Amino acid sequence: MPATLFILNGPNLNRLGTREPDTYGRTTLADIEAQCRATGARHGFDIVFRQSNSEGTLVDWIQEAGDVARGLILNPAAYTHTSVALHDAIRTAGIATVEVHLSNVFAREAFRHHSYVSPVALGVICGFGAKGYDLAIEALAHKIGA
């Protein structure tokens, strides 16, 4: 049975394509999902791809990922910089996690330089737009296999 990867996306990422295109590009979340499914399939992963604007829903899904998935790719969006709850959920789930950001958060406002997620992630990919999701799938394939 192929291993499952959860790819979870946080608040406002449902608006990709029209949201601040100078920062986030014109790629929609549906485009990113299609790209992840293709890349995941190449690496032998089943992909569960979801987005929520709600912190609690993301916590529920991280717990679910801990029960059924081999790896987690998470773009926590603004919750990156605020959420002890996401930090605790990942720590408790004990799942191999890659944090992804489309933009280079370190080249932006100071409040984006701190992440509550990074200390419980295997690694962080930021600044490469939608390609970062592919890089995260490759990183998990390398670390945990399919």
Ligand code: DQA
């Ligand atoms: C983001 C960066 C965050 O700082 C921001 O709040 C987002 C998107 C990114 O993908 O670049 O919503 O996670």
